[in-house]
Amino acid sequence: MVLEVHNLHKQFKGKEILRGVDLTVGAGEVVVIIGPSGSGKTTLLRSLNFLEHADRGQLQLKDQQIDLAKPTKQQVQWVRRHTAMVFQNYNLFKNKTALQNIAEGLIYGQGMARQKAEGVARAALDKLGLADQADAYPAELSGGQQQRIGIARATVLHPEVILFDEPTSALDPELVGTVLNDMQALAKQGQPMVVVTHQMWFARNVASRVVFFADGRVVEEGAPADLFAHPKEERTRHFLNSLAENY
């Protein structure tokens, strides 16, 4: 297992958001989490790299076993250096160019020499066909370009797992394809990922495993073909039936 979460609990002001979540990600696995808005999917993702602090739970990442409720500063930093995240609103550093955005984590997160890091960043932009935007600031880029750079920023770190928090939700419809394309390419290279998304196409076609999440817990999970065609739980059936593509 690359990542294993056990019995994750989280409250916000007395309201239970996560009610004992178990989740595993194996080598090369793409785990896609689907479910209604407000069910805690994003909080779950953000608890894994301590952008939220869980009340209870165990995290195993590589060989490290970490108490999610009481991590040491070193453990927080270690987890963040071995994972990466892609955000709904891209969250690119606005005062940095595309190239600098990709290089920043390599230099200041992993201690790579600046010149080498910029070389890696340039190669990543080349691969995306965005080499001519290397010196552009985020404000000069489209949402799709920003998100693709956000993905490159995460990928170059070679993390154990990349966490995607609704990466296409803020995009114009015609830009969604390019971003999903990058993610699919990444999946094919065997990069372990956890993806929270409303893009059912991605869940059906790229996921190794789909997790249906509702009311702060995993309702059921399985291979996409099984889960979409033969959901076991009533809650899952109800959710899948209400999707726009089924109308």
Add this chain to the structure above:
Amino acid sequence: MKTSKIITTLLAGLPTTLTLLVAAFSLATLLGIGLAWLNLRANPLARGLARLYLGLVRGTPPLLMLLLAYYGLPVLLKTVGINIDHWTRLTFGILGLTIGWSAYLSEAFRSAYLAVDPGQLEAARASGISDRHAFWRIIVPQAALLALPNIENLLIGLTKATSLVYVIGLYDLYNQATNLSNQTAGVDQLKIFTILALGYWGLVLLIEAGFRQIKKRTAKRIA
């Protein structure tokens, strides 16, 4: 009176005006950063202290602040055994303006800091970048740019407020003009003050041009 005589007389006050402006604004910037930092602490004592200072200082007219600095501060400090009677008027002038503008600037810095999208700090953390690096490389540069319009306003305000130092007997642009006008019993008053006004306008136009350049070059980094 010849225009050239008026101009040369007023120009004799320019070094004082510029010294006040540059020194007070620089010191107020440093003090303002410290105050903003205190005000953003979670510690209620630190925040309380900063807010007390802001409340008192912002509620004091700049003219009164200069008078208090010049007449009040030496008396106050003498009670704790510190003698500052030998300080120059210019020092007191700088001090009075520094105290006032530190409060205004600290609010400009604080609001700019809070205006930087917190998602970028999260992105930095998620990339394994330490909070310290994120602060200096991502947050501060953007906060500085976001604060620019307020900083510009405050610098222009201070340019004009330097004219208040006549109350403690400093000969800046403004006091030179008043002095010259009094020498001729007010006959050339309008001419002198028109030239004086042009002088302040010139200074302010220079400041505006400078800030326009900075904003033009950096606009893309905060949009």
